[in-house]
Amino acid sequence: MALMVCDNEKIDGKQTIELPKNNVHLTTTKPMELDSSESCTACEAFITVFEDRLTNDSVSVDYLDLAELCNEVEIVHKDQCMEMIESYAQSFKNLLNHFPTWMMCEKVALCDKNKSVAVNQLSNSRCLEGSEYWCKSWDNAKDCKAELLCKRSSWNVKFIED
16 A cells, blocks of 8 residues: 555455556566576675765765675675775776666676666666666656756756867
8 A cells, every 4th residue: 555556455355466567667578587686686785785874975986995885784794895895996986987887797797797686676667778877867867867868968068168
């Protein structure tokens, strides 16, 4: 009921609830097995914290201690996160200029391509097309969770050129 996908008369009994087809957008046409490897789940846990920290405009990624962020991930992923950061800290910082955070675990090969939870939560498969699509409009950027990337890169360049 809280998600507004149930009819009042269907909540009392065990019935299959069909979601309206026009509101469901999948990134793939067939069911995809997600990457549930330890490295992928730890990376995605880290990216959630990393992304949250990046939304604060006063934080510069150059001065951000990524190992410190591992202290904020769930305890089950902390050790794996620390190991990952030893190898990939600079890669994550470099990727920020080219990719949205939801794509980073795949780009450093910690998650199989298009099998991460983050990628499969996208509501629009066109988001997989890249920055020309992401930053074409504010709606695309929001839809593809690429607002920070577009703000930092192409939109700033366009404003300077104008």
